[in-house]
Amino acid sequence: MRESFEIRATDAGGRLGELTVPRADVTVETPALLPVINPHLDTVEPRQLETEFGAEILITNAYIVYNSEDVRERALEDGLHDLLGFDGAIMTDSGSFQLSEYGEITVTTEEILRFQHDIGSDIATPVDIPTPPDVSRERAETELETTQERLEIAEGVDTGEMLVNAPVQGSTYPDLRERAGKHADGTDLDVFPIGAVVPLMNDYRYDDMVDVIAGAKRGLGADAPVHLFGAGHPMMFALAVGMGCDLFDSAAYALYARDDRYLTVRGTRHLEDLSYLPCPCPVCTDNDPDSLAALPDAERETALARHNLHVSFAEIRRIKQAIRAGRLLELVEQRARSHPTMLDGYRALLAHADQLERTDPVSKGPFFYTSHESARRPEVLRHHRRLERLAVPDSVFLTEGEASSDERFDASWRVKPPFGPFPRALSRTYPLTAEVPDRRDRAALEAAATGVTRLVEANPDSEFTLGHRGWPDSVLETLPASVATLDLTTALYADEE
């Protein structure tokens, strides 16, 4: 077990955890949001992040500190906590971002880690190579090798109680991300940022982002705390948590505020396009769009940044509550409705249902079927697997209706879309207690038919009859030919005649 991270609860790939940061003597509850602080700008003061928003951890850029003589001297003399006026944990980024934006930087891994230690960072970052999406495989591999060499150097630097990040790169090659994850996990470094995903998020490529995270997670151990580097829009927090990310850093709250942009969990709005402020935070209850627009620039920027932070922290709390209640995927499903690209992201997540199933609890709050995507959730997959292991008598009536008294059958099992068949004795067990709409969709029936097929194929010596309520022929045709079918809706008519 990793000493610094403890998982308290899981739901799908998401987890509630505790990251212990010894140098700050702070325990951070995850999922956690790290607001990004620029030491030169005071959009929202770090102390206020603590008092108004409950921030337990923030992130600042060590390279900016290093590059400004005045700030550097004060940081070295008094430490970052005094400089910023923040008692929580402070993570520092190394400036790899500057490397990718502005060309080479001139400091070594040892120097940059020592420097972060000397200014009082609690979690430091080595200088990795943030390989952008879609580069050649050759470049991604070469740069990954350099990043891995630097992680090995970082491992050897004496950093005392300071935790050290082990960034996971590999561009848009999921197998390289997996290899990078495995390598990083094998070091004795502490926190695992998935790097260089910002260009994917800027281009709304949430499906590719999900595949990148899935790759990294396959390589990393289940107990590794994972940071989605540069992920700051509350719209996608639930999706990323569902994939197993624990930490986020938001520069978005400040950057967007500077451009009069207003964050919501359903996307971004421009202040001038809003007739109302659809948010219960103090900024939005004390103002309307006109009063905000009338503020002097700096005050308006701070007001919007505060709103953006309120929205972001509220979403993190909502996600934590959803994990606790076993309702995380329903929240992801709701967020997926805010933009077609978010729906792509959710569908990509469901393509990894197999991977998520491993951490999904066997029992939790009721399963709500709220869209045809629900038919692909990990719980459905798990039930289908379980069907292959159940003891089955010689002749079974699988039915959406009442149990049959026909002596031809040894047993009557229930059929419930999207899960498919199960013995009546399991009716009150999770997830078969699911709330499912009466107006079933095709995806639910297809998934139920898959369940029937799994059961039939695992028991070739048994006979099965399916009593269904009006399943279309195109779904019935997917069943093995040996299954007899009976349409209960027309059978009912036949009885009445």
Ligand SMILES: [Zn+2]
């Ligand atoms: Zn607000």
